[in-house]
Amino acid sequence: MTDAEDRKPQSDEVRSTFRAPVAVSTGPVGDSESSTTSEFAIPRGLAVSRGGSESETTSEFAVPAGLGVPHQAQGAEPEGSAFSLPRTYTSRQAPPAFTPPNGIPLVSLTKDVPWQDRMRTMLRMSVTERPAPEPPPKSEEGGPAVPRVLDLTLRIGELLLAGGEGAEDVEAAMFAVCRSYGLDRCEPNVTFTLLSISYQPSLVDDPVSASRTVRRRGTDYTRLSAVFRLVDDLSDPETHLSLEEAYRRLAEIRRNRHPYPGWALTAAAGLLAGAASVLVGGGLLVFVAAALGAMLGDRLAWLCAGRGLPEFYQFTVAAMPPAALGVALTVANVDVNASAVITGGLFALLPGRALVAGVQDGLTGFYITASARLLEVMYFFVGIVTGVLVVLYFGVKLGAELNPDAALGISERPLLQICASMLLSLTFAVLLQQERSTVLAVTLNGGVAWSVYGAMHYAGGLSPVASTAVAAGLVGLFGQLLSRYRFASALPYTTAAIGPLLPGSATYFGLLSIAQNNIDKGLVSLAKAVSLAMAIAIGVNLGSEISRLFLRIGSLQKRRAAKRTRGF
Numbered sequence: 001m002t003d004a005e006d007r008k009p010q011s012d013e014v015r016s017t018f019r020a021p022v023a024v025s026t027g028p029v030g031d032s033e034s035s036t037t038s039e040f041a042i043p044r045g046l047a048v049s050r051g052g053s054e055s056e057t058t059s060e061f062a063v064p065a066g067l068g069v070p071h072q073a074q075g076a077e078p079e080g081s082a083f084s085l086p087r088t089y090t091s092r093q094a095p096p097a098f099t100p101p102n103g104i105p106l107v108s109l110t111k112d113v114p115w116q117d118r119m120r121t122m123l124r125m126s127v128t129e130r131p132a133p134e135p136p137p138k139s140e141e142g143g144p145a146v147p148r149v150l151d152l153t154l155r156i157g158e159l160l161l162a163g164g165e166g167a168e169d170v171e172a173a174m175f176a177v178c179r180s181y182g183l184d185r186c187e188p189n190v191t192f193t194l195l196s197i198s199y200q201p202s203l204v205d206d207p208v209s210a211s212r213t214v215r216r217r218g219t220d221y222t223r224l225s226a227v228f229r230l231v232d233d234l235s236d237p238e239t240h241l242s243l244e245e246a247y248r249r250l251a252e253i254r255r256n257r258h259p260y261p262g263w264a265l266t267a268a269a270g271l272l273a274g275a276a277s278v279l280v281g282g283g284l285l286v287f288v289a290a291a292l293g294a295m296l297g298d299r300l301a302w303l304c305a306g307r308g309l310p311e312f313y314q315f316t317v318a319a320m321p322p323a324a325l326g327v328a329l330t331v332a333n334v335d336v337n338a339s340a341v342i343t344g345g346l347f348a349l350l351p352g353r354a355l356v357a358g359v360q361d362g363l364t365g366f367y368i369t370a371s372a373r374l375l376e377v378m379y380f381f382v383g384i385v386t387g388v389l390v391v392l393y394f395g396v397k398l399g400a401e402l403n404p405d406a407a408l409g410i411s412e413r414p415l416l417q418i419c420a421s422m423l424l425s426l427t428f429a430v431l432l433q434q435e436r437s438t439v440l441a442v443t444l445n446g447g448v449a450w451s452v453y454g455a456m457h458y459a460g461g462l463s464p465v466a467s468t469a470v471a472a473g474l475v476g477l478f479g480q481l482l483s484r485y486r487f488a489s490a491l492p493y494t495t496a497a498i499g500p501l502l503p504g505s506a507t508y509f510g511l512l513s514i515a516q517n518n519i520d521k522g523l524v525s526l527a528k529a530v531s532l533a534m535a536i537a538i539g540v541n542l543g544s545e546i547s548r549l550f551l552r553i554g555s556l557q558k559r560r561a562a563k564r565t566r567g568f
Contacts (some may be wrong), residue, residue: 012561019276021134029534044559051363065171088401090155091352092441107426115461122210145185145243146183147210148243148565150183150197150199152247154174154195154210154211155212157171157188157190157195158195158214159211159227160227160298161224162217163217163218163219163220163223163227163491165357165489166357166366166492167191167366167369168360168361168364168366169359169365170190170195171188173227173228173343174188174190174195174197175247176235177234178197181243182233182273183199185199185200185201185408186198186199190366190369191372191482192368192369193214195209195213196209197209197210200482215272219431220432220433221257221432221433221434221489223253223257223433224251225435225489225492226256228487229488230250232487234246258432258433259436260430265296265430266299267295267493268429269294269295269427270291270295270298271291271423272294272424272427272428273291273294273344273348274287274294274344275295275423276290276420276424276499277289277341277342277343277344278416278417279344279347279421279424281337282341283336283337286337286340286341289325289326290322290325290340290345292334293322293324293326293344293345294321294322296321297317297318297319297321298318298344300317300321301318303433304317311383312382315349315380315383315384315387318387319349319384319387319388320388320390320391323388323395325341325345326338326345327392327394327395329389331400338400338530340499342508346384346504346507347502347504349501350503350507351377351500352495352502352533353495354373354534355536356536358370358372358373358537359534359538359541360540360541361372362374385511388511389511392512392515396515410437414458417454418447418450418454419510421446421447421449421450421500423448424446424499424500425443425445425446425497425499425500426439426446428499429492432492432495432496434492435492442479442492442494444498445479445482445494445497446496446500447476449472449476449501450500450501452471453467453470454469456470464528464532465532466530468501468532468535468536469535469538469539472501472535472537472540473540473542473546474499474543475497475501476539476540476541476542477543477546477547478493478497479544480494480543480544480548481547484547494540494544498536498560501536503528503529503532503533506525506532507529510522510523511526513525534560
């Protein structure tokens with residue numbers, strides 16, 4: 001074979017983006033002077049491997065000749081795909097990570113602090129800065145069953161969110177459950193009606209996501225406390241709780257009946273309204289009238305709930321009997337304080353629990369959940385306003401002499417009113433289905449709140465908004481300390497204690513002024529009620545934060561701020 005014949009197949013194999021035509025003679029090179037070559041032709045003596053066809057072109061990202069390429073597995077992504085993994089990287093043999101010039105800050109999380117603080121601290125870190133968990137003894141051989149762990153996490157978060165827990169605490173609980181089974185690279189997300197969680201084992205592995213919708217909400221702080229104990233046991237490294245055992249305990253929590261029967265809840269609603277009427281200056285007859293009106297409203301609300309009516313109409317119907325009873329006593333010329341009767345009935349309906357949770361979510365950066373909770377509070381409040389306004393309007397038309405300028409005598413009997421405030425907190429705790437072991441503590445907390453409010457407002461002459469904020473701050477502080485002492489949720493120790501501080505009288509006088517066509521005066525009174533409600537919510541949250549910042553009782557020495565709440 002001649003040299004020209006040797007060069008012909010080789011030149012056909014040349015793969016270049018700058019291909020030029022090459023004239024090759026069929027005879028020897030020396031025999032033909034007309035043979036011309038391109039400047040891109042393969043020099044003589046350079047061997048080129050034989051490859052594909054002449055029409056094959058290569059990309060600038062093609063593997064250079066001479067570089068060994070491992071055999072591609074069948075079914076794998078072709079070379080150059082955006083979804084193929086780097087050849088030199090595996091999740092088990094990862095290259096050393098980049099370390100910042102200043103180093104990675106050391107995070108020290110002591111194990112004897114409440115799991116809420118530990119999980120909040122890690123949730124506010126990026127995934128790369130979180131300390132790696134110890135190998136969990138709970139997980140089965142080969143690692144935990146990721147879908148089942150995520151399902152357990154979502155079910156626990158559903159119970160907490162449906163029970164009224166704040167979004168930040170729900171996220172912390174979900175992260176604690178995942179971390180206890182070794183799933184540290186997880187990101188929980190909580191909104192008002194939707195829970196979701198995503199877990200990615202490494203940067204090159206596919207993430208696993210799951211979600212759950214919260215459709216039913218119920219107030220049962222006994223169930224809430226049981227779920228907190230379950231999360232605490234899961235977070236304890238010395239407690240070896242398997243996945244099956246956790247599922248069994250969770251099923252028992254869901255099946256448990258409420259600690260108080262229905263008749264006890266109705267009686268508690270009546271006693272709450274009666275205690276509130278005494279708190280604002282009522283006597284024995286006012287106590288009985290307010291209690292009867294509240295119990296009748298509670299039964300009507302239960303009837304509406306059984307018929308499937310929304311909660312808006314339930315609140316509207318429940319607000320009518322106390323107002324109707326107060327108007328009837330006024331029309332009958334009975335010498336009673338009708339304003340105290342109606343105000344006592346309003347205390348049993350004001351959504352203080354949802355208000356505190358909504359403001360807390362807003363202060364901790366969960367703005368979507370906070371907006372939904374506050375919108376729910378607004379609907380409940382509008383329902384109460386509608387029910388009371390309808391009754392007051394017809395009462396005014398019937399000639400009921402209800403005076404919005406009448407001052408309630410609430411500064412004349414401090415000892416009796418302190419006792420009434422403690423009774424109000426006790427009955428509120430029963431309505432919230434709290435454990436019997438927490439009722440005494442929250443009752444005392446409510447008495448302390450009213451004592452501080454009365455001393456600042458009536459004895460000291462301070463504004464009601466400032467007095468309410470300080471009293472609510474003490475409620476949040478004491479509630480947080482009690483919850484840390486028992487490693488439980490703070491809601492059972494704070495929600496019922498703010499009952500005596502609810503703006504029942506301001507709400508009633510605002511509605512009465514609107515019913516008597518004094519719109520401006522009514523709006524001013526309702527604005528005062530809203531200010532008092534916001535003071536309660538902010539005070540409770542501030543007291544809780546103070547206990548975390550300055551008190552070293554079961555608390556971390558340093559807690560990172562939520563950067564998402566900053567304005568820059």
